[in-house]
Amino acid sequence: MxxxxxxxxxxxxxxxxxxxxxxxxxxxxxxxxxxxxxxxxxxxxxxxxxxxxxxxxxxxxxxxxxxxxxxxxxxxxxxxxxxxxxxxxxxxxxxxxxxxxxxxxxxxxxxxxxxxxxxxxxxxxxxxxxxxxxxxxxxxxxxxxxxxxxxxxxxxxxxxxxxxxxxxxxxxxxxxxxxxxxxxxxxxxxxxxxxxxxxGGAAEGEVSQLRVVVQAAAFEQTLAFYRDVVGMPQAEAYEADGGARVAILAAGRATLEIANPAQVEFIDRVETDGDAPSDRIRLAFQVADADAAATRLAEAGADVEARPRVTPWNSRNARLRGPAGLQLTLFQELDPH
Known part of the structure; x- marks a missing residue:
């Protein structure tokens, strides 16, 4: 302080x-x-x-x-x-x-x-x-x-x-x-x-935006899933010669979480009982209701790897596999009391 x-x-x-x-x-x-x-x-x-x-x-x-x-x-x-x-x-x-x-x-x-x-x-x-x-x-x-x-x-x-x-x-x-x-x-x-x-006063540094770039062969399906089902508004979209297309979706506040192997194993035990190990890169989305979001994503075709559960740090987390093979964590911050 x-x-x-x-x-x-x-x-x-x-x-x-x-x-x-x-x-x-x-x-x-x-x-x-x-x-x-x-x-x-x-x-x-x-x-x-x-x-x-x-x-x-x-x-x-x-x-x-x-x-x-x-x-x-x-x-x-x-x-x-x-x-x-x-x-x-x-x-x-x-x-x-x-x-x-x-x-x-x-x-x-x-x-x-x-x-x-x-x-x-x-x-x-x-x-x-x-x-x-x-x-x-x-x-x-x-x-x-x-x-x-x-x-x-x-x-x-x-x-x-x-x-x-x-x-x-x-x-x-x-x-x-x-x-x-x-x-x-x-x-x-x-x-x-x-x-x-x-x-924007939480941190100061040379990087002003974190952007994750995903290659998706099934472009329309992947775009619709993350834009319309996950709920990430489309901020920009561009096309180029040869059928090249890209869409940039807004995701609120972006952070980069870096974890060592022991931390990854710990998170896997908390979120999945250790039976759905983390990919090297996993996307985590903060949502208002983890259960509702997990149900919505599953109905849209995502595979559920671990259903929502309360973590020791008082969040409710679920793990899924979405289009383009992306491993997803949904987390809901619970009230402090």
């Missing part, structure tokens, strides 16, 4: 009264609705004075957002203090480290409860409006750091908007999945992966 994680600020009033107020407010929002609950109702339920309420919160809305606001404030400070040297990859790694700190020890709070019960509390519009404010605050901080590191204004603003959206999307997904059952950190990590893929 290149930058210390974000931690909420110290020096605030003791947490017990604040937590009591937050708990009382959450109960009342559920019982009566947000609009029908007054500050006086909250302080009466909590057994504290009105002045004590305003020691902790500026308004009813702040009860929902106070925990996240502390972390956003710390994020802003951390990004402002972070070094700005290095290329795009170094900048992206620093931003990711700081954003990851938002999820450190983030316990379920009124915001998570409000997201799950927004309709019952009558705060759907309130949440949307206030979430936009927090997205913008994160976006400004990230964009400022990116500009300080040398990014032009458009790229910096796009990067900032992506990270602002990622943090709020992760919090909403965490709440909906049951914030008390799992940590926020894995959801932030998944959101960060999405940002890295979308803006």
């Amino acid at each position: 290149t930058t210390p994680p974000v931690r909420p600020g110290a020096g605030r009033p003791r947490a017990s009264s604040r937590e009591t107020l937050a708990e009382a407010a959450s109960e009342l929002f559920l019982e009566r609705g947000f609009a029908a609950t007054s500050v006086a109702d909250i302080t009466t339920r909590a057994g504290v004075s009105r002045s004590s309420f305003f020691n902790y919160f500026a308004s009813k809305s702040d009860i929902l957002w106070a925990g996240l606001d502390e972390r956003i404030e710390a994020l802003v400070v951390a990004l402002d203090a972070a070094p700005v040297e290095g290329g795009d990859a170094a900048v992206a790694a620093r931003i990711r480290d700081v954003v990851a700190g938002v999820g450190a020890d983030f316990a379920p709070d009124p915001l998570a409860l409000g997201i799950v019960h927004a309709t019952a509390m009558g705060i759907v519009d309130e949440l949307e409006r206030e979430a936009a404010v927090r997205r913008a605050r994160i976006a400004r901080a990230v964009a400022a750091h990116a500009r300080a590191a040398g990014a032009d204004r458009i790229r910096a603003d796009v990067v900032g908007a992506a990270w602002g959206g990622a943090v709020l999307a992760a919090i909403e997904a965490w709440a909906q999945e049951g914030a008390g059952r799992t940590a926020l950190a894995p959801f932030l990590d998944r959101a960060a992966d999405a940002v890295s893929t979308a803006i």
